Amino acid sequence: MIDLIRGVGIGALDRLGSLGNATILWLTALSGLPRRGDLALLARQIYTIGVLSLVIIVLSAFSIGAVIALQFYVQLSRFGAEEAVGLGLAMVLLRELGPVVTALLFAGRAGSAITAEIGLMKSTEQLSSMEMMGVDPLHRIVAPRLWAGLLCMPLLTAIFNVVAIYGGMVVAVHWLGSDPGGFWSGMQDTVEVWEDLGKGMIKSVIFAVVVTWIAVYQGYATEPTAEGIGLSTTRTVVMSSVMVLALDFLLTLGMYGDFN
Amino acid sequence: MQMRTIEISVGAFVLAGFLALVVLVVQVSGVTLTMSPDTHRLLAEFDDVAGLRVRAKVSMAGVTIGRVSRIDVEPSYGVAIVEMEINDRSWPLPVDTGARILTEGILGARYIGLMPGADEEVLEEGGYITDTQGALVLENLIGELVTRLGAS
Numbered sequence: 001m002i003d004l005i006r007g008v009g010i011g012a013l014d015r016l017g018s019l020g021n022a023t024i025l026w027l028t029a030l031s032g033l034p035r036r037g038d039l040a041l042l043a044r045q046i047y048t049i050g051v052l053s054l055v056i057i058v059l060s061a062f063s064i065g066a067v068i069a070l071q072f073y074v075q076l077s078r079f080g081a082e083e084a085v086g087l088g089l090a091m092v093l094l095r096e097l098g099p100v101v102t103a104l105l106f107a108g109r110a111g112s113a114i115t116a117e118i119g120l121m122k123s124t125e126q127l128s129s130m131e132m133m134g135v136d137p138l139h140r141i142v143a144p145r146l147w148a149g150l151l152c153m154p155l156l157t158a159i160f161n162v163v164a165i166y167g168g169m170v171v172a173v174h175w176l177g178s179d180p181g182g183f184w185s186g187m188q189d190t191v192e193v194w195e196d197l198g199k200g201m202i203k204s205v206i207f208a209v210v211v212t213w214i215a216v217y218q219g220y221a222t223e224p225t226a227e228g229i230g231l232s233t234t235r236t237v238v239m240s241s242v243m244v245l246a247l248d249f250l251l252t253l254g255m256y257g258d259f260n
Numbered sequence: 261m262q263m264r265t266i267e268i269s270v271g272a273f274v275l276a277g278f279l280a281l282v283v284l285v286v287q288v289s290g291v292t293l294t295m296s297p298d299t300h301r302l303l304a305e306f307d308d309v310a311g312l313r314v315r316a317k318v319s320m321a322g323v324t325i326g327r328v329s330r331i332d333v334e335p336s337y338g339v340a341i342v343e344m345e346i347n348d349r350s351w352p353l354p355v356d357t358g359a360r361i362l363t364e365g366i367l368g369a370r371y372i373g374l375m376p377g378a379d380e381e382v383l384e385e386g387g388y389i390t391d392t393q394g395a396l397v398l399e400n401l402i403g404e405l406v407t408r409l410g411a412s
Contacts, residue, residue, distance in 0.1 A: 040263065047266045051273045090288050155277025162280040165288060188290020189317070197284050 015221075022217035029142040029216070038144065045148035049110045050156060056105055057156050058163050064101065065164030068092060069171040073178060082172075083182035089168040090187045094200045095256070098161040100248050103207035106153055107240035111215040114145050115236040118219025119229040146212050153208035154201050161200075199255045203248065210247060211240045298348035299326065301386045304359045309340040310370065310395035312361055317371040318344045325350035328372065340394075344372065352382035358391035370395060 072085045121127050121137060130137040165187075172178040191197070215236050222232035285291055306312075309331060318326035330343035346353070356377030363370055375391075383389070 043263075043267055043270045046270045046273065050277075051269045054273065094284070094288070151274075155274065155280070158277050158280035158284060161288075162283050184287070185290075187288055190315070191289045193285055193289045193291055197289055201281075 018221040019217060022213070022220045025138065025142070025220055026146070026213050026216045029138045029146050038139075041140065041144040042147060045144040046152060048113075049106075049145070049148045050152035053105065053109055053152070053156060054159070056109070057102065057160050060101065060105065061160040061163035062167035064097060065089065065093065065167030065169075066171045068097075068164075069168030070176075073172050073176050082176075082178045083186050085168070085172045085178055086165075086183035086187040087190050089172075090165060090191050091196065093161050093164050094191065094196045096200075096248065096252065098157050098164065099200050099204040099207055100244060102153065102157045102160050102204060103211060103244045104241055106149070106156065106208070107211045107215075107237055107244065110145070110149055110152075111211045111236045111240050112233045114142070114149075114212065114215035115219040115222070115233050116229060117141065117145075118216060119222035119232050122220060122222060123224030123229065142216065146216070149212045150205065150208045154204045157201065157204040203251055203255075206247070206251065207244050210243050214240050214243065299345035300348065300351045301329075302326075302344045302346055302353070302383060302389065303386060304342050304344070304372075304389040304392050305334075306340045306342060306359075306361060306392050306394040307338075308394035308397060309342060309361055310397050312340075312342065312370040312372070312395070316369060318346065318374060319371060320350065320374040320376060325374070342372070353377070354379040355381040355383050355387075356391060357383065357389055358393070359389045360393045361395040363395070 069085055069089050072088045073082055076082055076084050076088070118141075121130075121141065127137050130140075169180075169183060173180045173183055218232040218236040218239070222228045312328060312331060314328055314331060316328045317324045318328060326344050326346035328342055329345045332341045332343075333339070334341055353374070354377030356379040358375035358377065360373045360375065361370055362373045374389075377391075
């Protein structure tokens with residue numbers, strides 16, 4: 001019995017230790033602000049994380065926007081309120097779906113890669129050997145990824161939102177024949193720059209922090225085996241997704257608390 | 261991959277991101293870059309605004325000419341005081357302009373409908389619209405109907 005409790009204690013301390021290490025790792029990596037010479041490293045990471053994600057972001061944004069517009073149109077036209085399609089679409093995207101879906105795709109593409117790389121470097125003792133060679137692995141490997149992630153997420157979210165709104169417009173206006181004036185003016189009358197767009201962007205930055213943090217933690221806490229790295233990578237995606245979804249609800253409650 | 265290609269595509273990506281932000285601000289939020297501050301304040305007292313909200317439309321003859329900027333309640337009289345901002349183009353309004361609280365469709369949002377007046381005198385900045393009619397509240401109408409039916 002005592003042994004069981006002790007086991008729980010050891011496990012908790014272990015977790016806490018690696019959580020602390022990962023946090024230190026994350027903060028040190030982030031504080032190693034990219035110097036002028038590192039711009040090439042940063043550019044390469046922005047290319048991998050941002051530019052190469054564009055195709056998947058644009059494709060999913062278009063279909064998500066289109067399907068939301070379709071559903072809104074069908075339901076709202078029963079009340080003769082098709083004009084609210086644009087408004088509903090913009091609200092749902094700017095406030096919730098834009099940041100969340102982008103973060104989920106980001107976790108799958110970039111988060112898993114960060115975990116795998118750090119995990120592999122740790123299990124093959126590269127982290128310590130690089131240190132011995134006088135190369136700071138955080139500075140060279142981790143920092144550019146984190147900075148690229150923090151920079152790319154809001155931009156990808158903005159692109160996602162624009163593409164999704166135009167995707168919705170194609171369905172609602174060009175296909176279903178809703179009135180384009182009503183579509184845009186309903187949206188412009190209600191959407192506010194800070195309240196809807198700004199807070200959505202803040203969400204996406206918070207999601208970027210959470211996803212990169214989980215990715216670094218999982219990479220750092222990985223079992224030093226091939227199986228362990230695979231497990232950590234999976235865990236990064238699963239944990240990031242769950243955290244993003246749960247956090248989104250809490251953030252929405254906090255940001256738009258009074259729904260009366 | 262050539263470094264040059266990477267740099268070009270990264271630059272294009274960052275530009276596209278910021279362009280998307282600008283599109284969201286201008287096209288979706290409807291912020292006009294030449295934000296016309298030329299609005300005129302107008303006040304009106306209503307006995308019941310029934311869910312009118314700040315930023316609701318103020319319209320005349322079906323054309324939006326302004327927005328509701330503030331809603332306060334005057335506790336001693338139990339009336340709502342609504343502050344509106346009227347666009348410069350639709351200004352000035354006759355002093356006997358009326359204001360009603362209307363509903364878009366059956367379930368739609370509340371808005372203020374102004375009924376044009378005929379007086380030569382015009383409302384001044386921050387003036388009160390005196391001829392007002394509050395929102396029709398369905399519960400009150402039903403209540404009244406029930407009492408009338410009970411009385412007869």
